[in-house]
Amino acid sequence: MLVTGASGTVGTAILQALTPRWAGPIVAFGRTCPRPSGGRHIRFFSVDLADEAMVRRAAAQVAGGQPIAGLVCAAGLDSRARLDDFALDTAGPCMQVNAWAHVELLRAALTSRTSAKFATNDQQNALPVVVVSSDVVGGSLPATLVYAATKAAVEETFRHAAADLAPPGIALLIVRLPDIGVPMRSATPGPPPPPRGGRQPRPLLTAAAVAVASFLTVPKPSLVEVWDG
Numbered sequence: 685m686l687v688t689g690a691s692g693t694v695g696t697a698i699l700q701a702l703t704p705r706w707a708g709p710i711v712a713f714g715r716t717c718p719r720p721s722g723g724r725h726i727r728f729f730s731v732d733l734a735d736e737a738m739v740r741r742a743a744a745q746v747a748g749g750q751p752i753a754g755l756v757c758a759a760g761l762d763s764r765a766r767l768d769d770f771a772l773d774t775a776g777p778c779m780q781v782n783a784w785a786h787v788e789l790l791r792a793a794l795t796s797r798t799s800a801k802f803a804t805n806d807q808q809n810a811l812p813v814v815v816v817s818s819d820v821v822g823g824s825l826p827a828t829l830v831y832a833a834t835k836a837a838v839e840e841t842f843r844h845a846a847a848d849l850a851p852p853g854i855a856l857l858i859v860r861l862p863d864i865g866v867p868m869r870s871a872t873p874g875p876p877p878p879p880r881g882g883r884q885p886r887p888l889l890t891a892a893a894v895a896v897a898s899f900l901t902v903p904k905p906s907l908v909e910v911w912d913g
Contacts, residue, residue, distance in 0.1 A: 685702070685706060685708060685709070685710045685711065685752070685753050685754045685755075685756070685900065686710075686711045686712075686713070686746065686752050686754070686755050686756070686789065686793060687699060687702075687710060687711070687712050687713065687756040687758060688713045688714075688731075688733065688756065688757055688758055688759040688785075688786065688789065689713075689714060689757075689758035689759030689760065689816070690712030690713055690714035690728060690758070691714030691715055691716045691717065692714065692758065692759065692760075693889070694758045694760075694816055694861070694889065694892075694893075695712070695714065695756075695758040695759065697889050697890060697892075697893040698756055698758055698814075698816075698893045698896050698897070699712065699726065700893065701890075701893035701894050701896065701897040702756075702893075702896070702897040702900060702901075703725075703726070705897050705898075705900075705901045706897070706900065706901055707725070708725070708753060709725050709726075709727065709750075710725060710726045710727070711727050711729065711746075711752075712726055712727065712728045712729070713728075713729055713731040713733070713742065713759070714728065714729075714730065714731070714759075715730065715731075715732050716730070717730065729742070733759050733761075733780070733781045733785035733786075734761065734777060734780055734781050734785075736780065736784075736785075739784075739785045739788055739789075740788065742789070742792075743788045743789055743791070743792035744792070746789060746792035746793060746795075746796055747791075747792040747793075747795040747796050748796070748799075749796055750796065751796050751797045751799065752792075752793035752796045752797065752811070753811075753812075754811065754812040754813070754814075754900045755789065755790060755793045755811065755812075755813045755814070756813075756814045756816070756896065756900070757786040757789070757790075757813070757814065757815045757816060757838070758814075758816045759781060759782075759785070759786075760781065760782055760816065760818075760835075761777060761778050761780075761781035761782055761834075762778075762831055763775075763778045763828075763830040763831045763834075764827040764828070764831075765827065765829055765830035765831070766826070766827055766829055767829060769829075769830065770829055770830055770833075774830060775830045775833065775834070778830050778831060778833075778834040779833075779834045779837065781834075782831075782834040782835055782837070782838055783834050783835075783837040783838040783841060786815070786838055786842075787838070787841055787842075790813065790842065790845065790854075793811060793813075794811060794849070794854075797811060808852060809852055809903045809904075810851075810852045810853050810854055810855040810903075810904060810905055810906045810907075811852070811853070811854045811855070812854070812855045812857070812899060812900050812903075812904065813842060813854045813855065813856050813857070814856075814857045814858075814859060814896050814899060814900065815838055815839060815842050815856065815857070815858050815859065816859050816861065816896075817835045817838070817839050817858055817859060817860045817861070818831065818832070818835050818860060818861055818862075819860045819861065819862045819863075819912065820832040820835065821835050821836045821839060821860060822836075839858055842854075842856055842858075843856065843858075843908055846906060846907075846908050849906075851906065852905075852906065853906035854906060855899075855904040855905065855906055855907050856907070856908045856909070857895075857896065857899045857909050857910075857911060858908070858909070858910045858911070859892050859895070859896060859910075859911045859912075860910065860911070860912040860913075861888070861889070861892060861913075862888065862913065864886055864888055864889050888913050891913065892911065892913065895911050896911075
């Protein structure tokens, strides 16, 4: 199992929900090492998804390693940009973290499952994939233009990949979280952007994490689902 954003609030919640349900090894990517959680089968690696070269190296290691049993894309980069800010230098960092890095890891995860060196029965099933997205996709909240565009990009890329891939393919769960007051790394210098209005209670994050863990631990055929609370 591979989880990105493991040092963030959402990634940590998913790991906490997943650990009691998943007996196999978990590879966790994050920018900073999280506090020990007691999960001895979790191996943490410091990977900054904003660093393209680092992502390529990490993806190469994933592709050449043991078959990935599931992929959770929980890392994200925030932006409170508007139309005048929508330029390559502002949208690029968000697109790198929110979309491109995870597409690279998806390709690597799929490659790892084709290796005859580590053949397992699980490789005959669809690869369960979770994309943590946001309710700004399809919405019209102010100052979320770049963030929404990049989240929509990763949603649609994975959705179309699910349609393009030959069997067994992937089983995709898109989790659209509302604003739950989670601090996020910003694509622009300075302090993190303030939360949007209408902050939702943190229990919703716990419910989302449980839904993710359940999705990952029950084999499914190739499909696409959306969880929005």
